[in-house]
Amino acid sequence: MPEQNDTLEYRVAIREAIAAEMERDETVVFFGEDVAIAGGVFAVTPGLYERFGDRVIDTPISELAMSAGAFGAAVTGLRPVFEIMFADFLLLAMDSLVNQAAKYWYVSNEQASCPLVVRSAMGAGGNFGAMHSQSPVPWLQGVPGLKVVAPATAGDAKALLRQAIRDDNPVAFLEHKRLYSVKDPVSADDPEVLPLGKAAVVREGTDVTLVSISKGVRDCLRAADELAEKGVSAEVVDLRSLRPLDTETVLNSVAKTNRVTVVEEGPLVGGWGANLLGIVAAEGLHDLDDAWVVACPETPIPYSPTLEDAYMPAEGKIVREVENRLGLGAEIATGV
């Protein structure tokens, strides 16, 4: 099923990854709300049910039963992939994910692994309001035993999801809903899988390091283009996964640029960005001239387009903050 054309749509990348792994390993099963016959509310999974039959299952609206079902299946021979429609709904699935799946391999003294993947659509920018727009990365990242992956491009999404399904322990795979329709260049030479926990330097620079995940990486790349026009050379690091966390790639970049900005779609307090800066400070303080997070207000995510646009850490905000911190002109600072 791999497409021979040279671009790949993000949602198709997800679909192709699931299909390829179901083809490769018959213990892989896929379930979720509306995912089988209807093909998913974000049209990510059409055709899988027709192709794989009983291994693709429409579930009731029972997120806890789904995550616990995936857990029970994973520890008895299947490799379940399941979809929690909006990441906000993950809260309903959390008991089994956190108390059962994430702990099983360790608490059982490594008697058995728990190979499951929970896919979920996160992120604001679609005017879905406070309960359908969150990016619950820190809630998940704080759980040893649960890997957290959040790819920025279609190619990464495909290779990382294939690896997540092959991983022997639980992976939360977060897809920003504003990315489903983006298309990225791909090539036949792209790797089939990418390792979990390995960041990528996606743009090289010398003045400041911009670090993000998922859609935030694309915002950083656009900000870096704008900054280049103003004479600032920004390096962009795509973490790709939040646990395991590749601090080495970030520290290496900071050693070169001496400044680091983490771009997080979420509040500063309790966020993954502040946590990353804490680790960078502890291990690389001697390299740091400046370090901060471009985060969101400490509020629920608002609905109205004007409010939601202001809430988001978009490229304009990133550019302004970098200029301010680098002291590039008072006329720009007053625009904040």
Add this chain to the structure above:
Amino acid sequence: MSQQSETKPLVGAEIDAAGARELYRRMRLIRTFEDTVQSQFQKGNVHGTTHLYSGQEASGVGVCSMLRDGDKVAATYRGHGHSIAHGVPPQALMDEMLGRATGACGGRAGSMNVVDQANGLIGCFGIVGGSIGAATGAALSEKLLGTGNVALAFFGDGTSNQAYFHESLNWAQVEKLPVVFVCENNLYMEFTPIENVTAGAIGSRPIAMGIHTQQVDGNDVFAVREAAGEAIDHARSGAGPAFLETMTYRFVGHSRSDPGKYRKPGELDEWKKRDPLILGRKALEERYGIDPERCDQIDAEVAKELEEIVERGLAAPFPDPEADGKEFK
């Protein structure tokens, strides 16, 4: 380690006198194990908290005696009895209670979270209802992999008010999964009478979903076996899940911190007259002509076995923190 305690659970509906004695021995083993856990807790050798199964032995032993090799069991934080009933070696279980490296989970799990995959125990779950979700998922495996096995969840009456219960029963019935739900109704949700916090009869809930449902005297091991056999056969046949409510009573507090002051006057004494071990002795004599003295002999053997288990457990090494969990895969 005693040879007897290494045996797998009894299999099948037809048993002879030796099988009947083994049922009794297994119930006595659980009771003595729990008494030992309690005394070792008081001595400071068992840590944290414990939730003992004393009084409910006929339920776990009766149900597990009808399972086959390959069937999976998910249990609760009151799981010592289920573990022993399903074949977890008591030495490994005791060592786990004592926090030793030789424990069933190397001391990482403790009383509430024991896993023994080799003996079909998916796990004991510290969160109320976790066993139901886990067994439902295991049944999905059994169905899709076509194994012919069933998965079985033990849980208490209080679980009937948990989301796991409603969501998983519904999904299991929709998907016709080979899972047996065993609700051990000991009349109290922790410290509170179950009727104070539960609308309607627990059994009416699976019935409303069209699930095959039975209620049985949970202190009569032979009655439990008969009902469990029917429930397990139903699930194994592909007809969908079965629900079995075993009516029983715990002789001890909910957990270590509970003196049981909420009990109705005289209630405990009434239930102790229906102790599963007393009923078991009577049934062994009536059904198989087994002399009560033979049961006394079993009691003495089990007491000695537990003494030896504790002795070996206390001599076993604690796990080494330097070697633990540096790499989390």
